[in-house]
Amino acid sequence: MEKSYIVKQISxxxxxxxxxxxxxxxxxxxxxxxxxxxxxxEADGFGVVRALxxxxxxxxxxxxxxxxxVSFTDVIGVKMRDEPGGLSDIASILGxxxxxxxxxxxxxxxxxxxxxxxxxxxxxxxxxxxxxxxxLLKASLSG
Amino acid sequence: MPPWxxxxxxxxxxxxxxxxxxxxxxxVYRLYSFNEFYRLRMKEHQVHPDDIRMLEDxxxxxxxxxxxxxxxxxDRIFSAEQNELVRYHVSSGTTGKPTxxxxxxxxxxxxxxxxxxxxxxxxxxxxxxxxxxxxxxxxTGGLGAHYGAERVGATVLPTSVGNTERQIELMxxxxxxxxxxxxxxxxHIGEVAEKMGVSIKNDTDLRMGFLGAEPWSEQMRTxxxxxxxxxxxxxxxxxxxxxxxxxxxxxxxxxHIWGDLALVEIVDPAxxxxxxxxxxxxxxxxxxxxxxxxxxxxxxxxLTAVEEGGCACGRTHPRIGxxxxxxxxxxxxxxxxxxxxxxxxxxxxIPQVGRHFQIVVDRKGALDSMLVRVEVSEEAFSDKITxxxxxxxxxxxxxxxxxxxxxxxxxxxxGTLPRFEGKSKKVVDRRSL
Numbered sequence: 375m376e377k378s379y380i381v382k383q384i385s386x387x388x389x390x391x392x393x394x395x396x397x398x399x400x401x402x403x404x405x406x407x408x409x410x411x412x413x414x415x416e417a418d419g420f421g422v423v424r425a426l427x428x429x430x431x432x433x434x435x436x437x438x439x440x441x442x443x444v445s446f447t448d449v450i451g452v453k454m455r456d457e458p459g460g461l462s463d464i465a466s467i468l469g470x471x472x473x474x475x476x477x478x479x480x481x482x483x484x485x486x487x488x489x490x491x492x493x494x495x496x497x498x499x500x501x502x503x504x505x506x507x508x509x510l511l512k513a514s515l516s517g
Numbered sequence: 518m519p520p521w522x523x524x525x526x527x528x529x530x531x532x533x534x535x536x537x538x539x540x541x542x543x544x545v546y547r548l549y550s551f552n553e554f555y556r557l558r559m560k561e562h563q564v565h566p567d568d569i570r571m572l573e574d575x576x577x578x579x580x581x582x583x584x585x586x587x588x589x590x591x592d593r594i595f596s597a598e599q600n601e602l603v604r605y606h607v608s609s610g611t612t613g614k615p616t617x618x619x620x621x622x623x624x625x626x627x628x629x630x631x632x633x634x635x636x637x638x639x640x641x642x643x644x645x646x647x648x649x650x651x652x653x654x655x656x657t658g659g660l661g662a663h664y665g666a667e668r669v670g671a672t673v674l675p676t677s678v679g680n681t682e683r684q685i686e687l688m689x690x691x692x693x694x695x696x697x698x699x700x701x702x703x704x705h706i707g708e709v710a711e712k713m714g715v716s717i718k719n720d721t722d723l724r725m726g727f728l729g730a731e732p733w734s735e736q737m738r739t740x741x742x743x744x745x746x747x748x749x750x751x752x753x754x755x756x757x758x759x760x761x762x763x764x765x766x767x768x769x770x771x772x773h774i775w776g777d778l779a780l781v782e783i784v785d786p787a788x789x790x791x792x793x794x795x796x797x798x799x800x801x802x803x804x805x806x807x808x809x810x811x812x813x814x815x816x817x818x819x820l821t822a823v824e825e826g827g828c829a830c831g832r833t834h835p836r837i838g839x840x841x842x843x844x845x846x847x848x849x850x851x852x853x854x855x856x857x858x859x860x861x862x863x864x865x866x867i868p869q870v871g872r873h874f875q876i877v878v879d880r881k882g883a884l885d886s887m888l889v890r891v892e893v894s895e896e897a898f899s900d901k902i903t904x905x906x907x908x909x910x911x912x913x914x915x916x917x918x919x920x921x922x923x924x925x926x927x928x929x930x931x932g933t934l935p936r937f938e939g940k941s942k943k944v945v946d947r948r949s950l
Contacts, residue, residue: 383900385898388930389930419927419928441931442930444898476901
């Protein structure tokens, strides 16, 4: 049950220099892979590009074949109302439930806004969010 | 400047060569009789002390290499018992294993004598204050320069390395007239002084520097002399010879190698054949009077040429020119010897990173910086920045502790580092000397 809400995010190691995002995005384009959401975390001289895509396995294979260092990470996507207070509602649920966020990023699309979360206890977080009336993205993003 | 030891320093060349032959012959007899390492090495090369009939016969003797000291760690090839030694110095080795050098009282005496001749040939003497800004400790630089300067009657200020602002204050307050340090550290001192509003040229009594332990150039000398208002002299040595041992004189026409202490040969690095004066090759030295750790035909790995004509200063001993490079891939970072193989060795012990690497050496301001680029291994790649930073710091820590030099680590994408053997790609040296 909870498993179906675990979304496979791909994380790609990238040097912090011009053209690296273009190389990653170009590779996904050439493989016909669509990116729903992405973020970049940067550190001293390098960064990690995190993305939700429609074909995560294909994206992993494509980028690995090109020599990128890629890994899957389990994240969850919580649907938000795309209006004032949307983020506050979700953040309150998480805070009250004692769920700690390692990192998060969000997108706002046709079907509303989504908060993508990396938490340490994924299945527990899913139970808590559903139990408090939250709505989660299904794992099969392409469907 | 008048010689410290006129009888020796101005000895006619023929007489010097006879003295060298006498010393070589007795050294070889002594080693053959009492030191198993040398006896076996000579037997392997089918050479007997009786084969040394003139100075040129030195070429019949087998070479020694850094590896011989490493293999003999810590003191297996010493020629003196521990109770005859008055000091040890230790230098880092190519694969993490250090080399140990021992000194008898007479070894320290000859080391000080050698530097006393060099320092006084540049005019250092009683009344001078010499700031020794080489590291004190296992490294030979600090104590070596210290003893030499005391020997000529100078007052030594043993500042060692670091706390540059304090060094500059002391330089002013104690009227320092001479300094011994690496050329890059002196440039750093100059820069820090300017930030403090102090001009080394106008606001201090500094008039000479003995600069070495890393390669430098004539352009750097001109810059240092013009900017700081001092005479800058080259000083040369390695721990195997004792430490910093030989300097230029005021003529600045090569480093005087005192022939009664050391026999210089320049050999073809590939064939080992002895080259004529003036030809560039690998510096090879036999320490004629060293007791605790004699060195016979030691291949130092530095490239230079020897000049045998007497110097305009009146000293007759051979001189060597500036060091033009290395026969191996050794780097000198802030005076510390670093071999790429040490980096390779250290990385093998860290599973979180791949075995490929690239070293980028640069000079930020006046100080050398060393960057090592490594790839994160597939298993260790984490989506979390904090975990990647932990890996980066762990590699920096590991490299620092095995190289004795602080290192910046850069994590790079897989496949971006040179895969092929060869120094040219593994090491990028951006320093302009």
